[in-house]
Ligand code: SF4
């Protein structure tokens with residue numbers, strides 16, 4: 117290759133590089149300016165876990181231990197005792213070690229009553245890891261603060277301003293809508 | 306031990322023993338290579354791995370079958386759902402689970418989306434190793450879109466835990482097909498830029514052509530696979546050789562290059578991205594918008610005693626898994642065959658005789674991901 121050709125090649129390469137950079141400068145980036153703008157996460161996004169209570173404050177969880185059995189990281193610890201009056205069980209202890217949790221949502225999938233749910237609160241950084249060893253109060257608090265959550269059985273649910281729990285409109289629901297809406301109707305009735 | 310830690314040869318004062326990594330930014334994570342250097346030229350090279358070892362295979366023996374899927378994700382963290390597929394396929398074979406046609410196609414769409422994402426990461430980091438920073442920013446920009454599409458459906462970006470025995474965990478988001486189509490349009494425009502910035506750049510030519518030549522016999526003998534093997538002129542692709550999921554239904558080519566040098570490996574990955582776009586376009590046409598996404602899998606997953614090996618072509622090559630079942634609900638043994646792990650074995654062959662700065666280019670062309678290599 118002659119020297120002239122080489123020089124031309126180099127100039128052309130720099131030219132195309134600069135042209136590309138110039139083109140991109142005016143494009144809108146898909147990222148957000150995070151601390152100033154909160155990203156809008158899809159409702160199914162798994163960022164943290166919460167334990168939902170019913171509207172009247174009673175426990176939704178029936179302590180069936182399905183989530184504990186399904187957890188791949190084995191970070192859920194549940195202790196229960198038989199309900200002395202009536203049937204079912206009562207919770208003695210419900211701990212999730214959110215430090216070692218891998219946010220796979222297998223527990224949420226396993227829960228038959230959509231008590232344990234995924235929420236979009238991703239701001240969980242902390243100086244003290246012990247604060248992420250979640251007990252039942254922590255998990256309830258997560259659910260009370262959350263505006264919306266997701267579980268495969270009930271789909272996306274919203275918390276209204278007066279504290280009621282509502283099913284999100286269909287356009288907010290993720291895929292598999294038919295399957296999501298069917299069990300919900302059964303529960304409502 | 307002497308092969309692990311290079312000992313100075315008595316009487317050879319011109320050779321210097323240098324440690325590259327494990328914190329070197331160009332080693333793509335935690336690779337450590339002990340190099341014998343004679344000036345700029347590498348005389349000996351011993352790769353050390355294991356800094357990211359997390360004992361995957363042993364943990365998986367103590368987990369039930371559905372739990373293992375979440376663990377396979379964590380191997381090759383750049384290519385997400387691709388890791389889940391061999392295990393899912395193997396267990397489906399053992400159980401005899403029927404997968405609906407639509408579920409197969411959805412799985413393949415995710416598979417190819419992650420191939421694009423992984424190759425974009427490779428392109429960015431490889432160019433970063435060669436000294437160009439802008440392509441890195443642009444490729445991560447595009448990858449962000451892919452991860453956004455995946456998150457909308459699967460709920461997570463890099464470790465989605467989305468495939469399951471008999472199909473996928475949940476149906477795709479209603480916007481999914483439109484999002485993918487939009488992304489493909491975007492990607493086709495971007496590929497023109499990447500051609501200019503990467504493949505046609507004289508700097509890249511100068512750094513990669515004729516560097517780290519891997520000939521065909523050695524490539525086969527060392528058991529490399531994926532783009533590294535195809536760049537040496539061997540047209541072996543698990544997608545064609547042992548088709549799985551929806552690959553029999555789509556048309557695509559296996560790009561190969563006879564050169565075997567670093568540039569050929571760059572070029573093959575580029576052509577694979579074009580093929581991925583082509584596969585995705587066909588799948589968008591073929592996949593019904595609604596329908597079943599999950600077949601019937603037994604509630605108690607207890608495959609009959611026996612063993613099964615299944616492999617898939619992930620972004621780095623043949624990713625296989627051998628599942629041995631003893632009839633209980635936990636696998637007796639899960640052995641992963643990592644593509645990046647096998648590809649890394651040619652480092653001593655390629656490094657010896659190359660210049661030090663070429664070693665960086667060669668390493669980036671192998672595209673190692675240490676989550677999978679160290680497992
Ligand atoms: S998200 Fe996964 S790892 Fe975390 S508690 Fe649930 S099942 Fe366990």
Ligand code: SF4
Nearest residue numbers: 177178180181183227
């Ligand atoms: S699976 Fe649901 S109902 Fe059962 S123990 Fe867990 S949270 Fe409670």
